[in-house]
Amino acid sequence: MSEHGLLVSAPGKVILHGEHAVVHGKAALAVALGLRTFLRLRPGGGERLRIHLPGVGVRREWDVAELSALRGRLTADFDESKSPGVEQLDVLKEFAGIAADASAPDSLAILAFLYMCLAISAKYGDVPSVDIAVWSELPTGAGLGSSAAYAVCLAAALLHACRAISCPLKDGEATARWPEEEMSLINSWAFQGERVIHGNPSGVDNAVGTWGGALRYQSGKITSLKRVPTLRILLTNTKVPRSTKVLVAGVKEKILKFPAIMNPVLDSIDAISQECQSVLEAMPTNPSPEYYPVLEELFDINQHHLNVIGVGHPSLDRLCRVTASHGLHSKLTGAGGGGCGITLLPPDATPLAVEAAKRDLCACGCAEHCDILG
Ligand SMILES: Nc1ncnc2c1ncn2[C@@H]1O[C@H](COP(=O)(O)OP(=O)(O)O)[C@@H](O)[C@H]1O
Ligand SMILES: C[C@@](O)(CCOP(=O)(O)O)CC(=O)O
Ligand SMILES: [Mg+2]
Numbered sequence: 001m002s003e004h005g006l007l008v009s010a011p012g013k014v015i016l017h018g019e020h021a022v023v024h025g026k027a028a029l030a031v032a033l034g035l036r037t038f039l040r041l042r043p044g045g046g047e048r049l050r051i052h053l054p055g056v057g058v059r060r061e062w063d064v065a066e067l068s069a070l071r072g073r074l075t076a077d078f079d080e081s082k083s084p085g086v087e088q089l090d091v092l093k094e095f096a097g098i099a100a101d102a103s104a105p106d107s108l109a110i111l112a113f114l115y116m117c118l119a120i121s122a123k124y125g126d127v128p129s130v131d132i133a134v135w136s137e138l139p140t141g142a143g144l145g146s147s148a149a150y151a152v153c154l155a156a157a158l159l160h161a162c163r164a165i166s167c168p169l170k171d172g173e174a175t176a177r178w179p180e181e182e183m184s185l186i187n188s189w190a191f192q193g194e195r196v197i198h199g200n201p202s203g204v205d206n207a208v209g210t211w212g213g214a215l216r217y218q219s220g221k222i223t224s225l226k227r228v229p230t231l232r233i234l235l236t237n238t239k240v241p242r243s244t245k246v247l248v249a250g251v252k253e254k255i256l257k258f259p260a261i262m263n264p265v266l267d268s269i270d271a272i273s274q275e276c277q278s279v280l281e282a283m284p285t286n287p288s289p290e291y292y293p294v295l296e297e298l299f300d301i302n303q304h305h306l307n308v309i310g311v312g313h314p315s316l317d318r319l320c321r322v323t324a325s326h327g328l329h330s331k332l333t334g335a336g337g338g339g340c341g342i343t344l345l346p347p348d349a350t351p352l353a354v355e356a357a358k359r360d361l362c363a364c365g366c367a368e369h370c371d372i373l374g
Pocket of ligand 2: 018019020021022023142143144145146147198200201202203204205244248333334335336
């Protein structure tokens with residue numbers, strides 16, 4: 001690592017269809033966002049490891065020797081394919097002074113960092129003496145994959161600090177991507193970070209955070225979408241906070257309680273993703289209004305399904321109602337329970353109608369918008 005260190009970044013994502021169902025082996029379609037998380041890695045001083053996470057109000061530092069001793073107490077083989085153990089996480093919580101239920105954003109961020117740092121360094125070398133700062137353009141806990149972007153940045157930086165991956169920058173280059181197999185390793189370790197934060201993630205968010213672009217994800221299989229037409233989508237943050245971990249656990253509980261009722265809903269969400277992919281791949285690259293009625297109907301059906309599996313919220317119902325009053329169709333994106341919704345903007349939607357919808361959304365408290373292009 002040079003004395004100037006390394007700047008790493010990873011994008012957030014929008015799930016078009018398949019959130020939650022993807023945790024249960026169904027397909028999801030997701031696209032990377034222009035909003036990113038950034039990490040600066042610098043050589044540390046005095047055999048210390050420092051982290052600064054302004055987004056969640058964390059500034060902590062530890063002795064490298066103290067972390068090495070802690071790593072020795074965790075008595076387990078660390079591997080990117082092994083789930084973080086409950087006992088391991090309990091030891092880390094106790095060490096960092098984190099409550100046993102560890103659900104606050106700062107606690108989860110520290111826990112994911114400590115786990116990834118100790119696990120990666122145990123596999124590839126010594127606990128590194130580095131300074132790490134992470135900041136983001138993404139809202140945290142709003143359905144845009146901030147946890148995955150954070151985990152991808154941490155995985156890349158820690159693997160780099162432990163010399164498990166190369167420095168991709170060649171002389172004179174300002175930016176670069178790691179080679180494919182190193183990206184796969186980053187993705188696998190980012191998944192471990194997501195496991196600490198989410199409990200039981202599908203892996204779709206860290207896949208988009210690592211690879212970018214538009215992809216279909218199912219049971220660990222990542223496929224780039226063949227052709228992605230230009231799709232205008234309005235992103236609205238309801239500003240209602242929620243935790244992905246809690247929502248994912250709630251869906252699992254419902255499936256266990258009513259398998260015969262819930263499994264067909266997940267199958268139907270899967271079919272929506274398939275149908276949406278077919279439409280997207282049939283659409284010309286340039287905006288073409290005739291495909292939109294189907295895409296709009298798929299949004300509506302999926303939004304109903306997401307309510308059925310228990311991840312809706314009154315703020316999201318309001319968002320859908322307000323946009324519907326302007327002829328526009330919306331659904332939640334990500335874990336739901338608040339967070340963000342997406343609204344499809346067909347090429348024949350008038351700028352006046354879109355502006356009016358945005359104004360009404362602001363009036364009902366959903367104050368943040370951005371237009372994204374697929
Ligand atoms: N920039 C960041 N710095 C530190 N922690 C972060 C950052 N972004 C996200 N996180 C962690 O991820 C959690 C949010 O993850 P999650 O509930 O999955 O929501 P989402 O991924 O939709 O934003 C936060 O509570 C925090 O622990
Ligand atoms: C609900 C889920 O499908 C997506 C969660 O996304 P987010 O953390 O809300 O950005 C969970 C997952 O796929 O791991
Ligand atoms: Mg998340």
